[in-house]
Amino acid sequence: MLKGMPPENAGWSLVVPVKTLVAAKTRLTEAAGPHRAALAVAIACDTVEAALECGLVSRVVVVTGDPVAAGALSGVGARVVGDPEAGLNAALRRGAREALRLAPGEAVGALQADLPALRPAELARVLAAAAEFDQSFLPDAAEIGTTFYGVRPGREFTPGFGGRSRERHLGRGAKELCLAGVDSVRRDVDTPDDLRAALALGTGPRTAEVARLIVGA
Numbered sequence: 001m002l003k004g005m006p007p008e009n010a011g012w013s014l015v016v017p018v019k020t021l022v023a024a025k026t027r028l029t030e031a032a033g034p035h036r037a038a039l040a041v042a043i044a045c046d047t048v049e050a051a052l053e054c055g056l057v058s059r060v061v062v063v064t065g066d067p068v069a070a071g072a073l074s075g076v077g078a079r080v081v082g083d084p085e086a087g088l089n090a091a092l093r094r095g096a097r098e099a100l101r102l103a104p105g106e107a108v109g110a111l112q113a114d115l116p117a118l119r120p121a122e123l124a125r126v127l128a129a130a131a132e133f134d135q136s137f138l139p140d141a142a143e144i145g146t147t148f149y150g151v152r153p154g155r156e157f158t159p160g161f162g163g164r165s166r167e168r169h170l171g172r173g174a175k176e177l178c179l180a181g182v183d184s185v186r187r188d189v190d191t192p193d194d195l196r197a198a199l200a201l202g203t204g205p206r207t208a209e210v211a212r213l214i215v216g217a
Contacts, residue, residue, distance in 0.1 A: 011056065011057070011058035011103065011106045011107070012056050012057050012058060012106060012107045012108070012109050012127050012150070013057075013058055013059050013060075013061060013096075013099035013100075013102065013103055013106050013107070013108050013109070014051055014057055014059070014060045014061070014099075014108075014109045014110070014111045015060075015061045015062075015063060015092050015095030015096050015099060015108065015109070015110050015111070016044070016047065016048055016051070016060055016061070016062050016063070016073075016078070016095075016110075016111050016112070016113045017062075017063045017064070017083075017088055017091045017092055017095070017110075017112075017113060018044050018062055018063065018064035018066065018069050018073065018113045019040075019064070019066070019113075020064070020065050020066040020069075020083075027190050027191050028189075028190075028191065028192060028195065030192075031192040031195070031214055032214050033214070035210055035213050035214055037068075038210050039207070039210045039211070039214070040069075041068065041069055041072050041206075042116070042204075042206035042207045042209065042210045043113070043114050043115075043116040043189060043203075043206075043207050044062075044069060044072075044073060044113040044114070045072055045073060045075075045076050045204070045206050046116045046118070046203060046204025046205070046206050046207050047111070047112075047113055047114065047115045047116060047118050047204075048060050048062065048073055048076050048077070048078050048113075049076045049077070049204060050115075050118035050119065050120055050123070050204060051111060051118065051120070051123060052076070052077050052078075053120040054120040054121075054123045054124050054127070055120070055124060056123075056124050056127045056128065057123070057127070058103060058106060059079060059099065059102065059103070060077070060078045060079070060111075061078065061079050061080075061081060061095040061096075061098050061099050061102075062074075062078040062079070062080045062081070062095070062113075063080075063081055063082070063083050063091040063092065063094055063095040064080060064082075064083055065082060065083035065085060079098070079102070081094060081095060081098050082094075087162075088161050088162055089159050089160065089161055089162070092110045092157075092159045092161065093157065093159070095110075096108050096110075096157040104153075105153050106153060107127075107130070107131065107150060107151065107152050107153050108150065108151055108157050109127065109130065109148055109149065109150030109151075110148065110149045110150070110157075110159045110161065111147065111148050112140075112146075112147045112148070112161075112188050114188045114189045114190065115147060115184065115185060115187065115188055115189075116189060116198050116203040116204050116206075116207035117183075117184045117187050117198045117199075117201035117202055117203045117204075118184050118185060118204075119184040119185075122181065122182040122183070122184045122185050123182075123184075123185055125179060125181070125182055126138055126148055126177060126179065126182055126185050127150070129177050129179055130148070130150040130177060131152065133152070133174075133175040134151065134152050134155045134175075135149070135150070135151045135152075135155060135158070135172075135173070135174040135175065136149070136150055136174055136175040136176070136177050137149040137150070137165075137166070137169040137174045137175075137176060137177065138176075138177045138179070138182070138185060138186060139166045139176065139186065140166070140186050140187075140188050141183070141186045141187050141188070141194075141197070143166060144164055144165075144166055144167075145161075145163075145164070145165050145166060145188070146160075146161055146165040146166055146169055147185055147186055147188050148177075148185060149161070149169060149174065158172065160172055183201060184201055187201055195211065195214075199211055
């Protein structure tokens with residue numbers, strides 16, 4: 001087997017946390033106006049659908065307490081579990097427990113829900129690289145946060161998302177994945193500039209449709 005290539009039966013369960021819509025994408029409020037909630041759902045659905053199209057992904061477990069988001073994400077193929085409402089990392093751990101219940105022998109990864117330009121082939125490159133390490137992460141485009149964190153089968157899942165999570169994951173001994181050509185996996189969307197950058201990469205259809213309704217997007 002070539003270095004960097006996972007075994008044929010390798011599979012990943014990905015956990016995607018989705019905020020309640022009242023709290024989602026608040027930094028886009030001014031730009032998105034009345035379309036903010038619809039944009040948040042569209043971004044999450046495009047992210048999950050692209051992840052499920054990746055050949056190394058067996059399932060996506062979405063953790064959310066929002067019934068509207070839950071229905072939409074279930075509709076694109078995610079398994080949805082309730083949010084324990086104890087913070088982002090607690091939500092991720094809740095999703096990981098469900099993933100391990102469903103597939104105890106698979107690797108588990110956390111993926112941010114705001115990657116509307118996600119390309120399945122680029123995600124596959126990230127997951128193949130992550131399979132080389134006990135725990136690893138991919139920094140966001142700003143080199144401050146994290147868009148992906150993953151562990152090999154049997155390893156403890158200890159995500160450290162929030163704020164300066166790149167620094168936090170490094171401090172916990174996770175391997176930083178330094179990969180070229182995976183821009184779509186690093187381009188999370190929090191601000192109008194982020195949205196414009198994602199649109200320039202080419203987003204999924206739901207995000208593109210809502211973005212057309214937003215002046216200046």
